[in-house]
Amino acid sequence: MAKAGGSEQSDRGSAPLVHTIGLTKRFGELIACDAISFDIGAGEIHALLGENGAGKSTLVKMLYGALEPDEGTILWRGEPVRHSNPAEARSHGIGMVFQHFSLFEALSVAENILLGLPPDEGRRGLADKIRTISREYGLPLDPDASVHDLSVGERQRVEIVRCLLQEPQLIIMDEPTSVLTPQEADLLFVTLRRLAAEGRAILYITHRLSEVLELAGRATILRRGQVVATADPKAESAASLAKMMVGADVAGVERPAASVDGSAPRLQVRNLSVPADGPFGIALANIDLDVAAGQVVGIAGVAGNGQSELFDALSGERLADSGAIVIDSQPVGDKGINARRQMGAAFVPEERIGHGAVAVFRLSENVVLTHHGAGEAVAPSGRINRHAAREVETRVGERFDVRRSTDDPRASALSGGNLQKFVVGREIDRDPAVMVVNQPTWGVDAGAAQTIREELVSLARKGAAVLVISQDLDELFEISDLITVISDGKLSPVYPAETLTAEKIGLMMGGVHHAHDGLQAATDGGESGHAA
Amino acid sequence: MRLELVPRAERSTAMALVSPVIAIGLTLIFGVVLFASLGVNPARALYIYFVEPLTKAWSLEELVVKASPLVLIAVGLAICFRANAWNIGAEGQFTAGAIAGSVLPIYFPDFQSPVLLPAMLVMAMAGGALYGAIPAILKNRFSANEILTSLMLSYVALLILDWLVRGPWRDPGSFNFPESRLFNASATLPLLAEGGRMHVGILFGLIIAALAAWRLGVSVHGFAIKVTGEAPRAARFAGFDQKRIILAVFVIAGALAGLAGIAEVSGTIGQLRPEISPGYGFTAIIVAFLGRLNPLGIVIAGLLLALTFLGGEAAQITLGLSDKVTRLFQGFLLFMILACDTLIAYRVSLKFGHRAAGVTGTADQKMVSNG
DSSP states (O other): OOBOTTSGGGGGSSOOSEEEEEEEEEETTEEEEEEEEEEEOTTOEEEEEOOTTSSHHHHHHHHTTSSOOSEEEEEETTEEEOOSSHHHHHHHTEEEEOSSOOOOTTSBHHHHHHHHSOTTOOOTTHHHHHHHHHHHTTOOOOTTSBGGGSOHHHHHHHHHHHHHTTOOSEEEEESGGGGSOHHHHHHHHHHHHHHHHTTOEEEEEESOHHHHHHHOSEEEEEETTEEEEEEOGGGOOHHHHHHHHHSSOOOOOOOOOOOOOSSOOSEEEEEEEEOOSSTTSOOEEEEEEEEOTTOEEEEEOOTTSSHHHHHHHHHTSSOOOGGGEEETTEEOTTSOHHHHHHTTEEEEOSOTBTTTBOTTSBHHHHHHHHHTTTTOTTSGGGBOOHHHHHHHHHHHHHHTTOOOSSSSOBGGGSOHHHHHHHHHHHHHTTOOSEEEEESTTTTOOHHHHHHHHHHHHHHHHTTOEEEEEOSOHHHHHHHOSEEEEEETTEEOOOEEGGGOOHHHHHHHHTTOOSGGGOOOOSSSSOTTSOOO | OEEEEEEOSSOOHHHHHHHHHHHHHHHHHHHHHHHHHTTSOHHHHHIIIIIGGGSSHHHHHHHHHHHHHHHHHHHHHHHHHHTTOOOOOHHHHHHHHHHHHHHHHHHOTTOOOTTHHHHHHHHHHHHHHHHHHHHHHHHHHHOOOHHHHHHHHHHHHHHHHHHHHHTTTSOTTSTTOSOOOOOOGGGSOOBSSTTSSOBTHHHHHHHHHHHHHHHHHHBHHHHHHHHHHHOHHHHHHTTOOHHHHHHHHHHHHHHHHHHHHHHIIIIIISSOOSOOOSSHHHHHHHHHHHTTTOHHHHHHHHHHHHHHHHHHHHHHHHTOOOTHHHHHHHHHHHHHHHHHHHHHHEEEEEEOOOHHHHHHHHHHHHHHHHO
16 A cells, blocks of 8 residues: 655645655765655654664654755645744744653753743743643653653653643654663553644654554655655555565574583673762673573663673673673683683674774774784784785675775775674674674664674574674564563573563563563573572 | 854865865965065065075074974874874973983083983983873873863973072072073083084984884874774773873873973073973974874974974064064964864855744744743
């Protein structure tokens, strides 16, 4: 039932709430949005679906006045409008809830909301207004609570209430569930349906197909900055939507069975505790985990529950007690990252640019970044061997199909997916004994994501211990043999992936760690799964 | 209407090299306007400033003598700037080096030995390095802004020097002039050629620049400095300790500035005075940027800035122009380099917004939120 975008509003009677015609935005050579025409009616939940980099964020930023279109028109209730800043968009009744919150942690809920309101808006009665609105829409909030005490889901409520106080007719939500547990997401959906029932339109940005099927009345699908289809989700399946979004059939990762022999795990974490870094960091508490040769272990969790702290402790960017981390039976908890690399460990951090790679450096220089301290040919005795670095760059580029426009380009010249393939490939090229990856396919196109997942599984099957930290449950189910959940700096017991469902993981994400729900822990030993 | 800086997708490498040339050209145009407004024939003034010093043998020698401290200091500063450590205090490190290096010839005026000069050089480098370490330690320990601390410490060093030469270190036979005793022959850097002005110290700049170019290019240490400057998080991921690198670059820059300080005192001047530098430590910041933070580029840039010092002296004598004109020139040159660099990285775009709509927007908003 998919039909080409652009001409569908003629059969919808009166003028839609928003109608864009030929909206175009360029960033240098890149056309982020290419002549986008689509419309949203009052009372509609409209999904904007697309992969990372498809142009979703750019499109909504133009609607919200955060970016000015280079070409094209926005019609608001049939009238052409130009928003040169978000305040103008809000004055027309367009509100937005961003994926990344803009809240001051040290201020209270009411103070944060006050800051987002027009300057002449009085603070008198604001607390009551917040209470009323939050109760009406099922978003319980205490106006006097300090934001840094709130959970991520509660912080999102603050953003939504702030948006609702302005009485918007169109509410734009940018990937709202990316920070929520499945249970929190269900509550959000109830609120969204109620808002739509009041006649407000909701533009819902996501790349999660299941949410589109569950929630949306219509879906506009973007690919490479263009509208490829406007579909009725009820007439589509997840597979057909995925095909439209990606432009090709997406194959799953083949995962042969793991064969774990009885030898000692290659990566052992024993009672790892690290204090919080700064007032808003997460402390790691008594983490125990084993990864055996041949295994992929996945760590699920909502963003900001200690994933980056755990990665830093495992990589050696933050040090812990000597015995807290053991690689191939050698304690390394108090050793730096290069000492761990010399023992065969490899690490891929969440941020590609600025952490895993330096944007202005050439790929070969980025090879030096992680290979120089591992006692390899790239930098013997303190001198960099450019030739050896180029060899690694070429080999990784060919093996992992890193598309480069020139020989040895700067990292900034690569697309997200290609750079991620390079950053992962750079480590796999070292043939590591232990591989720790944080968000392996974050912001990566489907093709590159599949390559990376396959390589991680095959690395494990060749005898490495692979630990994957990810917020993407589908990804974890696809590649992991065992799954555990991180919540507030603590790990749940480890379960075989087959015994888990998204709902069970959701409960654990909320901090329900113990096996009340009849889950069977994976480890052969104690019922907690922690081999203490 | 408003101006916006939009990042360019691709930075031109050629333009990055040409940018100093454009900046110099614009500075010359600025000079024409400046001289005309001062009532001086611009062509004659520019000739005296930039051409005449190149026509005589003695002034060419003088050019090299003035360029060498600039090059030494600027190489150290470039290493700091590459690591994103903003050492603005080279003038102080230069002074601290000059003071530390002068301890032996001032307290032991009769001590003559071949080891004296090497000892003075080592003490000067140690003095400059220690003085340079202060802002680094303050930054590492207390996150104190190194721009402020290093700059303020410059004035502290200059005042200490002033006090020393007016007080405890004043030459008893100086008829109350604020200056130390003259260094003896074995405490003076030997001349390269008899009767000339060029002393051995000018070789330091060339050797250090070559050494720095080589080390920055191929060593893991040089790589660590560049990574720390470009992406501190990636530097940590690469196993480099950011605090150690900040300390190291400040110590290196301080040692080099200190070396320049003692070379100036024991080579060019021959004694300590309240003013031993016409602002080398600050001018070297311009040299570092004009030389693209590249040690070899810095050698060329050092000669060019030395030319403005020489031309400034000549213009002071021949045209009666204030020496402040030289500082104005140098400042304008730095401004132009930074402007050119900005325009290489960004493109200026004029936005025709509608401020008026913004005003009505607030009115609408009030209606909406009250309604």
